[in-house]
Amino acid sequence: MFAYAPPPEFPSLEYHQPVTFGVSREAQFIKESLGSMFVNRANTQVFGSGIRSALMELAEIQDECSIANWDGYNALPLQTNSLEYAKRFLAFLPIGIEAPAVSIEPDGEISFEWYRSASRILSVSFGSSGEIHCAAIIGARRFSLSEPIGDSLPSYIASSIREITSRS
């Protein structure tokens, strides 16, 4: 359980701006610059296609899963906060990191998946209170943990994605 406040009101942007907790002019400048970089990147053919695809999947899930029982087993409806945190997380992904496949879990939380096989898989889901829940199988290694979402991509997630998506 995390003592995190609900996320702030987000502007209805097609792409999500990175959020920083700083309030100084410098922090605002960095936030705006990062947001602008993300939008520019998402609009590029090469670096943006995975991000655009993930955003489209999120929109589809919003259409299909906003009503309870979308899975036939009494699943909860899509949690709006989870969707917002998922969009925020997308903006954390640096160039060179593959964009995830998008899914939804029975508690209404959005999940991102990096998958090559059942033995090379990372799943990250976004709790309504600002936590991420991760689980991975990478060969003989397994891990699971939950933590607050923070304001950047955790290094263990970045390295796990690289490990899963590398060609070797």
Next chain:
Amino acid sequence: MTDEVAGGGLLARYILTRRHIRSSNDTVKPEAFMPHPYIDLSVTRHKGITVDQLWSHGRSVAEQQSKTLYGRSDIDSSDVMANKLTVQSDPTPENPNHANILGWSGVKSEQKLVALELAKKASKIIYP
């Protein structure tokens, strides 16, 4: 009356949303094996029924929920128990082979990892 299912035997998880299928290779996503926010995962035992009856139960579940039956994924109960879960029979008037997978961790990330393990062992989607 319920009782714990002993030994092996296949269990079917009916898939009622396309969101649980990877169309690229017909595998079933771990989300199909997550009970959260509930404490049990509904399955149907193969034991003692024909494949036609198995599908009949699946169609019945889909009909009751006004959903499409996309298929089923089978998993051996020994693979379930290897993850420290139990299978408990829970017959219903419509489905005497109905069972629940119980014993899930209350910690979501741990539940996710078990779902990854189950999806690893489960069959690809089997279409009706």
